[in-house]
Amino acid sequence: MPIQKQLPVLDQECCAPLVRQPLGTGEAAELARVLKALADPVRLRLLSLIGAHEGGEACVCELTGVFDLTAPTISHHLKVLREAGLIDAERRGTWVYYWVVPVTLNRLAGLFVPDLAASSSR
Amino acid sequence: MPIQKQLPVLDQECCAPLVRQPLGTGEAAELARVLKALADPVRLRLLSLIGAHEGGEACVCELTGVFDLTAPTISHHLKVLREAGLIDAERRGTWVYYWVVPVTLNRLAGLFVPDLAASSSR
């Protein structure tokens, strides 16, 4: 009975969970909220810059220069990412530091990849 | 030299690629385009319904009833998903059938999970 054993394995490893089981209304609303925060070129790059930055965090002053945008605009995008739970921030003296919240990113990952149960940090 | 061997492994398996290396401007723009298509509760559910439907495809007539929206609105959302390359469609007689394009979904998956090189179908 090799077939019976093969199917369950495929069931776990194949295909994005998103397209394996219909998403509920509530789930969809919540996920859309987070995806919407991510679905912007500037915010994608901001998140990426913050996450990839040395120490896993970045000061706003290190982010503004990268873009051809004013400080208020960057601040706005950071706020959107923050309210979506994708990043968090803390003021330390003169500067404000931002870092990525792994849990929220992993929730999105769970849409595309099965079995990501307890992913590691960062 | 166990450390030298361990680091490269972590480098491959840990953390979303998105937050490991800064995203380029072009990449970010392209990804944002696809994410924006996905970042809507109705479209998330549509994609999920289509993908999870028997045979991997669904007729529009099977989708409209699920939502409290008019047919033109559903049609609009399907068009957005289609133009993002997330789904494709074909008319067969009276009905139009939609199915998920795995390649595009996998490109998104690659943001969150490393090493997803050649993922399987659907």
Place this chain on the structure above:
DNA sequence: ATACAGCTTAGATATCTGTCAAATTAGAGT
């Protein structure tokens, strides 16, 4: 042919969103 059902397109509208300039807050260092 005519009518009907499935689906899309076109046009209209209210809401949301990205951006900037100006004003505001918060801390550091004279």
Place this chain on the structure above:
DNA sequence: ACTCTAATTTGACAGATATCTAAGCTGTAT
């Protein structure tokens, strides 16, 4: 106290978006 720098908030505005109604298109069946 004052000033300078870092960052956010506010207000305004142009452009995008989600939704609807009405109209159009494309097959099937009578």
